[in-house]
Amino acid sequence: MPTYRPGPVSLVIAALVALFLLMPLIAVVPVSLTPSRMLAMPNGELSLRHYRSLIEDPRWLQSILLSIRIGIASSVLSTVLALCFSLGVWMFQPRFTATLVGFVLLPMVVPPVVSAVTLYFLLTSISGISSFFGYDTWLGVAMAHSVMTVPFATVLILVSLSQLDRRIDLAARGLGAGVWERATRVIMPNIKFGIITAALLSFVLSWEEIGVTLFITSVNAITLPRLMWMGLRDNIDPAIAALSVILIIITVLVLAARSFFVRLRAGH
């Protein structure tokens, strides 16, 4: 328990920062209820037409389904790759571990726009070979998203492995378990929370991804953020406000549930 508490000056400044952080999230609510077809504040009357257009316009539903499909595919790929890699690092502690981990973390530290140009180069090169897999295809986007999310998944799994007691693995080994048994029956059950978190984070990062997606899609693989981007750049469509309100509510609910469960676990 800290004994040194923030004084009134700190509290006032912090409250202003908090207001600044929440303001744009609150501002989308009135815009989403405007009866106007353009971005405007509601003028006396409220309307749900922009929420209705989210359901009625098939483009929104299509892009949501596409984003879910890409999110699941890239989350599975990046979690499996990150898990195998991290198990290799933890179980065998090979030489040059630091260099190899550093290499894996590159897509996380390189400016996203450079990764985007790089993945654009990759997918346009693949497009020359196959039209099924490459620029502006859902498989290409899923692969590109995996490149971007795999460093985060690796960090999470390595962190949960670092909290694991090595002696349980040594015991399994001493009792005659092979590499496969040690990995699947001893280590993985003990880090399952880390693996699930890694998969969820990969999905969320892919679901939100826009920087790279802009470079590697044009007309076919329109993910939800890509569709939002199109509606933001040209004439601003208030349906985006309605969608934003829904996404904000989901985020708040998930965070509230998480903090509730964390408190519950800590309580017992």
Place this chain on the structure above:
Amino acid sequence: MRGVLSDRMGAALLMAPLLLFLGLAYAWPFLGVVKWSFTLPSPGLGQYEALLTDDLVQSVFIRTLRIAAIVTVVSVVAAYAITVVWVRGSPAQRLIAEFCILVPFWISVLTRAFGWVALLSNRGLINTWLQSIGFISEPLALVRNEFGVIVGMTHFLVPFAVFPLASAMRSLDDRVLLAARGLGSSRMRTFWTVFVPMTRSGIIGSAMIVFVFSLGFFVTPAILGGGRSVMIAELIYLRIFQSPDWGLGAAISVVLVLFVGALMALLFRYVRPKQLI
């Protein structure tokens, strides 16, 4: 299977898929981009020469550095203020601060940029309200300029600036603060001469993270700058998709990576990675 797999083999088999994947899908195409920068439209150093002479590229570079510097200072100061409450406030204050930090953190960059458009645009919340109370007759230009870009980027980056600061503040020994107070130092003086200097590693770490992030920022400047206040990342996009000048876009990317790499190397010389997070 026991004993068949030597340690070295096992490690290689487990680590190979990811290394191969990133080698083929990331390292190899990056080298391709480097090749573009030397070969398109004609082989040689022409693109790098253009970087040094082209007025547009130069002005975009300078604007990017200026915006990144302003955003860094504002974000770190704002993050510091809210982190103090998050780490050292009463339980209720901490809960509220955590909510205000984590909710924006998990909301997509597009939604957050859109929120600022809704607030700052000509028909947005602020202009509508100021006009309705008769304070202004013409809407203020708050967006599609550098002001809008700085506000939006600061909003995006404050939560990222919070984490290194929080870790520095958590590891601070309370007894030092009590000793300062006990020796008769005022609250203000204790804060400025003891608390702030002792969280220096967090301040450096968070400033570095924010600065590096802002250099390669794309979405927020593109939406809130409205094409008028173009930053490096948007310039790369425009060179590749609008003018098509792939060589120049690739050359700017290479320079950006080198610059960020040099900054990170500098950071790790002064701050050990463990102190950051």
